[in-house]
Amino acid sequence: MAMHVYTASFEVSLKVGPDIADISGSLAKIVAASGVRTGTLNATAIGSTASLSTIEYEPGAVEDLKAAITRLAPPDMRYAHEEAWHDGNGHSHVQAALLNPGLVLPVRDGRIHTGTWQQAILINHDNRPRRRSVDVTVIGTD
Amino acid sequence: MAMHVYTASFEVSLKVGPDIADISGSLAKIVAASGVRTGTLNATAIGSTASLSTIEYEPGAVEDLKAAITRLAPPDMRYAHEEAWHDGNGHSHVQAALLNPGLVLPVRDGRIHTGTWQQAILINHDNRPRRRSVDVTVIGTD
Amino acid sequence: MAMHVYTASFEVSLKVGPDIADISGSLAKIVAASGVRTGTLNATAIGSTASLSTIEYEPGAVEDLKAAITRLAPPDMRYAHEEAWHDGNGHSHVQAALLNPGLVLPVRDGRIHTGTWQQAILINHDNRPRRRSVDVTVIGTD
Numbered sequence: 001m002a003m004h005v006y007t008a009s010f011e012v013s014l015k016v017g018p019d020i021a022d023i024s025g026s027l028a029k030i031v032a033a034s035g036v037r038t039g040t041l042n043a044t045a046i047g048s049t050a051s052l053s054t055i056e057y058e059p060g061a062v063e064d065l066k067a068a069i070t071r072l073a074p075p076d077m078r079y080a081h082e083e084a085w086h087d088g089n090g091h092s093h094v095q096a097a098l099l100n101p102g103l104v105l106p107v108r109d110g111r112i113h114t115g116t117w118q119q120a121i122l123i124n125h126d127n128r129p130r131r132r133s134v135d136v137t138v139i140g141t142d
Numbered sequence: 143m144a145m146h147v148y149t150a151s152f153e154v155s156l157k158v159g160p161d162i163a164d165i166s167g168s169l170a171k172i173v174a175a176s177g178v179r180t181g182t183l184n185a186t187a188i189g190s191t192a193s194l195s196t197i198e199y200e201p202g203a204v205e206d207l208k209a210a211i212t213r214l215a216p217p218d219m220r221y222a223h224e225e226a227w228h229d230g231n232g233h234s235h236v237q238a239a240l241l242n243p244g245l246v247l248p249v250r251d252g253r254i255h256t257g258t259w260q261q262a263i264l265i266n267h268d269n270r271p272r273r274r275s276v277d278v279t280v281i282g283t284d
Numbered sequence: 285m286a287m288h289v290y291t292a293s294f295e296v297s298l299k300v301g302p303d304i305a306d307i308s309g310s311l312a313k314i315v316a317a318s319g320v321r322t323g324t325l326n327a328t329a330i331g332s333t334a335s336l337s338t339i340e341y342e343p344g345a346v347e348d349l350k351a352a353i354t355r356l357a358p359p360d361m362r363y364a365h366e367e368a369w370h371d372g373n374g375h376s377h378v379q380a381a382l383l384n385p386g387l388v389l390p391v392r393d394g395r396i397h398t399g400t401w402q403q404a405i406l407i408n409h410d411n412r413p414r415r416r417s418v419d420v421t422v423i424g425t426d
Contacts, residue, residue: 246328
């Protein structure tokens with residue numbers, strides 16, 4: 001068994017935040033291409049107004065998560081970031097920082113192992129549509 | 143020094159969420175069995191209504207964390223997930239997604255290095271008792 | 285290409301929480317010293333009242349994140365932790381557990397790859413100034 005370090009990145013176009021994409025398929029393709037059968041997948045959302053997590057990706061739970069993220073840092077509050085930058089996305093920075101940009105998932109038998117209803121998600125928190133990027137590192141043995 | 147990739151999983155029975163277990167002992171045994179002395183432990187909660195983190199595992203702080211998790215997504219709100227699925231756990235999905243399913247801990251001198259009062263925890267957010275599973279990958283040198 | 289596992293730790297003095305330091309420079313030096321050009325950086329905040337994340341590290345966004353962290357678990361609530369320990373930091377434990385102690389960042393071309401405005405941060409949640417410690421593991425190929 002040889003050790004491998006395989007890297008890849010991909011992009012997803014997302015709407016005004018909070019908007020959420022299921023990235024399970026993209027991650028699965030990367031793991032398949034990596035040749036790693038046993039190890040870990042580490043992913044990071046690139047950019048300070050994006051984050052990663054997992055959820056049951058069905059429309060209701062996604063809508064509920066968007067509402068909860070908005071409650072964490074509503075756009076209609078006062079943000080000190082706005083007073084300097086006036087770009088309207090103070091809440092976006094706060095939401096992304098609270099959620100964490102990273103995700104670690106197990107690779108077993110050449111596949112990502114998650115729960116049956118557990119999908120990996122990428123969240124755009126910015127106040128405008130963004131093409132968001134994710135960096136993926138797969139480390140393990142073949 | 144040889145590189146190792148060691149994998150293991152374990153299960154913990156938890157009560158109606160938010161319920162919280164100290165998994166430090168289970169992780170310590172896995173690191174000991176791995177033979178890894180220097181590296182990283184990556185753990186992931188399997189399932190869309192579970193999460194991982196760390197806390198000082200004493201009854202008061204655990205109770206306080208349960209209360210804070212409930213404030214993030216209270217069970218007595220309207221959830222779109224419920225309108226389709228009627229399984230009463232819309233809040234569970236939201237809580238778990240906000241907390242992140244993953245945890246990375248350093249392995250040093252053959253042990254997990256955390257603060258003296260810092261224990262690894264597994265959280266069940268579901269609205270019923272669940273036997274929850276954690277996948278662990280230890281990567282490093284002996 | 286040889287595999288490397290490089291470990292390091294560093295400390296940062298922080299004020300009464302929530303206080304936030306930009307640790308991007310410290311992490312960059314560690315990656316440079318590691319000799320790893322392609323892989324992953326895993327970092328963990330040591331201690332149950334500290335956490336890691338990323339943000340655009342400018343004074344406004346940092347102030348906004350502090351305010352949001354305080355809303356998650358305000359110091360002026362009742363905490364069960366206090367009734368046993370009377371150390372005034374029940375909110376600190378809750379905040380740190382909600383945010384997660386870990387951070388995974390990609391290493392590409394010998395450097396950490398993040399967004400242009402995305403800095404790695406260490407957060408002290410404790411109710412007194414603390415010298416906080418971060419453990420870093422860099423794994424990858426040269």
